[in-house]
Amino acid sequence: MPHDTPYTHAAQIRFSDTDAARIAYTGRFPQLAMDAIDGWFRDRLGTDWFRLNVDEGVGTPFVHLSIDMRSPLTPRDLLETTVLVAKAGNASLEFKVIGRVGERVSFEGRFVCVFVDLASGKPMRIPERYRGAVTTEAALATDAAIPG
């Protein structure tokens, strides 16, 4: 049964995320975003990068990532990251991620991955079993009010 709202990933910001400036370290933002996208694969496709690689022979290397940091994060914050499929290609997915603490936007980013057949090492069409969910998610993203 398709979901009717975009996936949102909750993560408590922890002491381990901070640096000596007493905010979450810049290098942690991509990891927080990647954890949210990992959650999207689990929730929306019913798989994850480990199963794709180890069980299904499918790699999804990321070829691009970008993040605009709008406001800092601290361990006082419960981060909620919305993951949208901004573009679904034949062999690639472009995600838009928006990290919020309550109403405050902390970051917005774009992440692009390519599906690769591990046996041949070549790009491959997104497996048929995931295309329905991907289409649904791409439609959800169009409907969502996407800031930025």
Add this chain to the structure above:
Amino acid sequence: MPHDTPYTHAAQIRFSDTDAARIAYTGRFPQLAMDAIDGWFRDRLGTDWFRLNVDEGVGTPFVHLSIDMRSPLTPRDLLETTVLVAKAGNASLEFKVIGRVGERVSFEGRFVCVFVDLASGKPMRIPERYRGAVTTEAALATDAAIPG
């Protein structure tokens, strides 16, 4: 005495950088780039983010980062990341980073930080004591053959 070639940061890719796809994890690329930029501050400005924050009352939060991954990294690789000052504003620095293994380009990225006076919390001009080196570095970047 000013340097006459761009700063390059060497880092052995380690097992701790890898994931179950047996390449360096996507989320590690920004950290590898940030470590190189940290090295640039040490080598070219004679300071670092810790001293800036703790001793000098200056923050340098990053407001943007983007990376294009061109080829994977493994623990067989010694990564050499060149750090260029693509743009020096009054209160900001835009870095271009290019990670290579030998001749092979692994990634290219852009990182933008803003100088902030920690006492007021407001953006500030890059401190006078660093402006000479910053100007030299920006000139070096113009001269360098910048791919991409």
Add this chain to the structure above:
Amino acid sequence: MPHDTPYTHAAQIRFSDTDAARIAYTGRFPQLAMDAIDGWFRDRLGTDWFRLNVDEGVGTPFVHLSIDMRSPLTPRDLLETTVLVAKAGNASLEFKVIGRVGERVSFEGRFVCVFVDLASGKPMRIPERYRGAVTTEAALATDAAIPG
């Protein structure tokens, strides 16, 4: 109102936790355990390391950690880590942590932190406001069937 069962911290093992051996990296186990202890401070003391340091002027540096790895973790696993107060000193806490996936034990560890007054840099008694909860937790740990 005191809790009557030990704190257990749930964490999905993610791709970012894995290494090229296709299991969670050794260096991740202490971080998984520390995240669980961070959760304990939040749940049982109503504070956390960030608030302690920044708001309360109290540091809790760890002086010892040890972990025995009993079985590997992969992204197929939902890790549940029980955190017990094995020993409550005047100025220190010794935690016993047990990480399980269902019935299977993945790791057991001991972590010791010392309470430090940040103004003086010297060890301090555990603040009065936390001593009741600490005593309750130490009693819970005695009652719990502690493996190992």
Add this chain to the structure above:
Amino acid sequence: MPHDTPYTHAAQIRFSDTDAARIAYTGRFPQLAMDAIDGWFRDRLGTDWFRLNVDEGVGTPFVHLSIDMRSPLTPRDLLETTVLVAKAGNASLEFKVIGRVGERVSFEGRFVCVFVDLASGKPMRIPERYRGAVTTEAALATDAAIPG
């Protein structure tokens, strides 16, 4: 040609290692120690965990780690970690690691790994090609003044 002094691994402590207490995060110490042990495999055995796993079909899962933190680390510090083979078993290695900044000891630890034949999943004798170097290293450790 065998080495006649123990392996020491140098690592600049970076901003990315720190937390909001403005010292290196507890959870980073095991990673710093593991990076040093990774360096030992490269320098003393001429291999590394990636090559062992991917090329040689040999795993070296760690079954124990413990660290005593003696003094904090900050980005002002160049960490030098000595790696000693405290015990060489048939199928296991126990490392003693001592992290120093100049004369100051920051941490001491013990890490134990087991050699596993990845084809069978069972422990295996340390491969013959590494036994000479392992024996030399174990003798070096006996000769070294080992604190603690």
